[in-house]
Amino acid sequence: MKVVTGVVGNDIHVVANRLIDLSLRARGFEVFNLGVNTYLEEFFDAVVETGADVLLISSLNGEAEGWSREVKPLKAKYKNLDNLIMMIGGNLVVGSGDAEQIVPKYKNYGFDLVCHQIDLNTGLDWLEELIEKRNLK
Amino acid sequence: MNKSTSQGNDKLLIDVGSTYFKVSTADSIEQHFRDFNKDILDDLVHRCGDTIDRFDKDDVHICSSANGGLSTLIIGVTNSFSLKYATNIAFNSGINIIDTILYQNIEEYSIPSDLVDVVIIVGGIDSCAGIFNESLYNYLSQLNYSNVVFVGSEQDAPVLKQNIENIAILPNIIDNKLHIVEEHLKEYLTNLYQQDIEGKEDIKNLYDITANQIYSTPYIVNKTLPHIDARYSVVDPFILLDIGGATTDIHYSKDLVDDNLVTENEYDRMVFKKLGVYKSKQSLIFAAQNNEFVYELLMHLKVTENIFNEQSEKATRILMQLAIFLVLCKISHYRKAYINLKLLAINSIVLTGGITKVLTTEEIEDIVSFFYKKILTSDHKPVVVLDTNYDIWTLGAKG
């Protein structure tokens, strides 16, 4: 299963990105890591070029929300991304925030899995469960 | 005449452009407007026959940008990867791009009426399959083209081969890490350029006076840039503008782009077709009239719009100044283009081509600082360097 990942926008926090890359590989995913400083269009374009099933975006520095608002309009311009699993995690608001408000908001932005300050392994467990549920494996 | 004068590193270098040609020897450089009633070789011999006679065929090196080179249409599946990579390779091979088509919307594009020399189809890494279908074949069946090449996913290659007649299949230009792989497509395109020259009577005749391969001029210039400091104190990063009669070429240091495009070249090239001061004069004027700052610029240059209708040396100077301004606009963030350069980081702007014979350094500096003030609201002043003696091209043509 193919996953495109990276850190969105002008964010340069790289440590989590490296860990995500390693953890995904350890779980048997084929990883296309666009690294830090990646713009939304590049994420979707990478999905098209690789035929990926999952897009896993991280955001650490507080930019997440601005970009997430752009997700739906941009994704709508692509014709073949309907079955893509969309996941986002890291620090999704400025400060700590309340997950009960944050999660529905991000689902509304178009994400299937929202991991605000969630431990990486927990998040990846959720991903595998969702894949199983959708019978992709 | 005895040819013994042509010895050692004494070479005759000839550059045939769309508007004029240049002939350079170790001790002189001549430039002549082309006479379009004459065949290129006749024209050359008529003007510089004596010089040409002095050289052995082995010592004559010719490059050409006449006819605007080869044209390509690129069909790719994304802007950030397939289209961007193919565009980059085409530009660096000296090819002009007529249009790029985002495959998913191919049905919405109109079909160019001109003959396309080569269609490039690209998309998907090798493990991605089933990208192209009927809509591609439909489009191609309406298009008038001479060559077609596929440089996308190896899994899709057999299907395309079955459905598209005479399609050339090359290794993917996108590797499994989504990085660019240039060499195969670049080689294919430069070879195609050779074949094209060999097919064009006019240029083919030039092989009567040279035993060496004729290359495309931008290809030669691009090759030279890493050695430019041998002639000028140019400080990296820089851009080089070659404002010609039909098109304008820009070569730029890779440091000027923030990008996912990681190539081995230190310098990349892009081209603005129909932005030239002779053959494409009308479209240059059109571009100028659609730029909201041009009237201020004309005022700054103390002329009015009427200058566009004039045929004078002064009008040509103004057009050249406009061309510099428009090109800078096109590559800045003011206009979204294939690539935007970090113009505030530029240390030098090098100009080559006919413009160096017409404008002074001061006149160019004036335009450049007008651009930085108006468009980028900055006092940045890159050093302007004029390649008046065609040293860049000479350096490259010598190989």
Ligand code: B12
């Ligand atoms: C190191 C660091 C930096 C370094 C980064 C160096 C580098 N190249 O990586 C530097 C100094 C450059 C930096 C700069 C900035 N930083 Co900083 N930085 C940190 C710091 C101290 C550690 C980050 C880190 O590497 N952690 C270790 C990794 C392993 O943990 P992690 O990033 O949290 O990732 C884990 C989880 O979040 C999760 N995860 C991440 N993504 C995803 C995705 C999914 C799907 C899932 C399931 C899980 C997941 O998995 C990881 C492992 O468990 C944090 C504070 C902190 N203690 O977390 C601030 C922090 C991230 N930075 C912060 C800020 C504000 C900035 C700056 C804006 C500061 C400034 N004003 O200039 C700049 C922004 C620069 C930019 N353009 O992005 C804030 C963000 C605040 C927010 N979002 O509300 C933090 C939280 C500090 C704070 N408490 O204010 N920073």
